[in-house]
Amino acid sequence: MLSNRQLLILQVIIDEFIQTAQPIGSRAISKKQEVTYSPATIRNEMADLEEMGYIEKTHSSSGRVPSEKGYRFYVDHLLLPFHLSSADKKIISNVFNEDLVEFEHVVQNSAKVLSDLTNYTSIILGPKVFETTLKQLQIIHLSSNTAVAILVTNTGHVEHRSFTIPAEIRASDLEKLINILNEKLSDVPIIQLQERLQKELASILDKYVSDVDTAIQYLKGALFEQQPANLYIGGITNIMLQPEFNDITKVHSLYSVMEKEDVIANVLRSYQDGIHVAIGQENKVHEMQECSLITATYSLAGEQVGTVALLGPKRMEYSRVISLLNLLSTQMTNTFHRWI
Amino acid sequence: MLSNRQLLILQVIIDEFIQTAQPIGSRAISKKQEVTYSPATIRNEMADLEEMGYIEKTHSSSGRVPSEKGYRFYVDHLLLPFHLSSADKKIISNVFNEDLVEFEHVVQNSAKVLSDLTNYTSIILGPKVFETTLKQLQIIHLSSNTAVAILVTNTGHVEHRSFTIPAEIRASDLEKLINILNEKLSDVPIIQLQERLQKELASILDKYVSDVDTAIQYLKGALFEQQPANLYIGGITNIMLQPEFNDITKVHSLYSVMEKEDVIANVLRSYQDGIHVAIGQENKVHEMQECSLITATYSLAGEQVGTVALLGPKRMEYSRVISLLNLLSTQMTNTFHRWI
């Protein structure tokens, strides 16, 4: 469909625009080493490329700018394998060489490193606690009527909730309840906990514990209400360095949506296995339609548990970013695998 | 020093500027109900106020704008007691009527409510874990050589760290260690934990546990390294709504410093008991010198444990904000007191 010359010109336009954020003119293209044609020839090809929708003008006599279709084609067909510098590789692997190993910790550091390396904004969706299994459940009394419930998973993740113990539940009953639960529910996937609590265990517990319904109700309330989204955002200010975001209203609308952790978490969750690139309007969240979002998933025991993403202008360094995400998600998967 | 008329005019200028963000002219002041003088008279007084440094011109024939000295005088001498609307009061007290009581939870909600009510950015420094006491210490094994250490305080705060257990420590020793620690260290202030661990307990533990040094070393590493700052920021995008921040570079520099949690935490910690107002250059952090920061502290058992703050333009609604902070910090203190 596209001639080799058109491919070359499209590639040059996008590469150049990614660097400069300025419309590219025929003269500038002609001057590039790999291009051997005169500006006039290039103008003809550019007119064709524009007709096909791969590039656009900002006004009638301006140079050309990639369209979203252009970026899409570039990402799908023109991406050259990018060789990460050994410095970059080292910085990333350093994240995984720390001694105190913990999901949250690794994830947070990864977010920071990723945003520092790219000057984009990194978003990491932490492991879904639901897909891990229960290691231990504990209730620790703070005073006569308050306590904190702690849930530890096999991945070292800790969830906790404080709650007030209603007068009608006896402390000894709560103790018994927890003992039984630990015995019965150890290594059960978190996602099944609620169901198991209700269905299988109610009858058993009934024998030992009085007023089991209320107790379970409170336990559920304590443990499952308001699961936090587990989202880490790094380098959020980087977006303001991009020339396409020197308009405060654009930054404001983007930042407002970034504050809504549940919205962002849902966006990331909607991308499964592998690397995904959403360019501009391809993003469903309206406020992100001036941006590109690149996501990669990481896994634990073969099960995909989280997402690493980078948010930047449509004019992103796709090649480098994809390589970085690839490396990082692989390393995360490897590291977490070792822990089980 | 200042005549009543000058006080009145200064008050009107600042009140008006806080609302409009526009320089105030003599004509506008004269039109105010409470002012009975002609523009010419007011111009004379304004010239005097300017000479004394309370107000400034933006250019030679502009209206006047409060100087930082003016704001300082306003805050110190002209602040009228502000009557919060009952709606505001209700919104705040609702934060404390939730059932699931927990420091983090209350603090986070407070930050959100505060920024929503004011349209400024709220910053809350969570309770210093050091000033609370240990309730329980736990080690939960994840696998043969990894575990998570959990520390619960009397305030329902939970700290946790994952760590790898070195080969030279026996699991049974770790168990014994924890048992002894729980027995001996219950209700000890967290801040003293490290010291007590090292000095008083080493000898006792020595009898029961082999290679106690290594074990303690690892425990300390797991518990005390990298204490997170415990900082909650709400409504960070609100700053962009202020006309003085429609320059992207200003927003960027401010946001960059807001990302450095340790810097912000130190700033807040530097203000003790009561309400403090830092206006513009009075802020030590350079990036905040276009802003005003108002802080209030809250206490637990008579001990000040955290700080609530609002960051906005110098042109802040000081009166309302101070009332809100007062109410909120009092409520926090009361609520937390009840929990002990």
Add this chain to the structure above:
DNA sequence: AATTAGCACTCGTTAGATAAGAGTGCTAAC
């Protein structure tokens, strides 16, 4: 037949000029 040089044309950007308007300082009158 493909490529390129040449040229008229378009449009955004910048600089300067002008006018309007808001506000001041000062003087003289009240």
Add this chain to the structure above:
DNA sequence: GTTAGCACTCTTATCTAACGAGTGCTAATT
């Protein structure tokens, strides 16, 4: 002591002209 009046200053908005980067088209060249 207060105020009306007026000349003056400075900002802002609008307009115009010149400039330049880049295009599209045509005709010449390879």
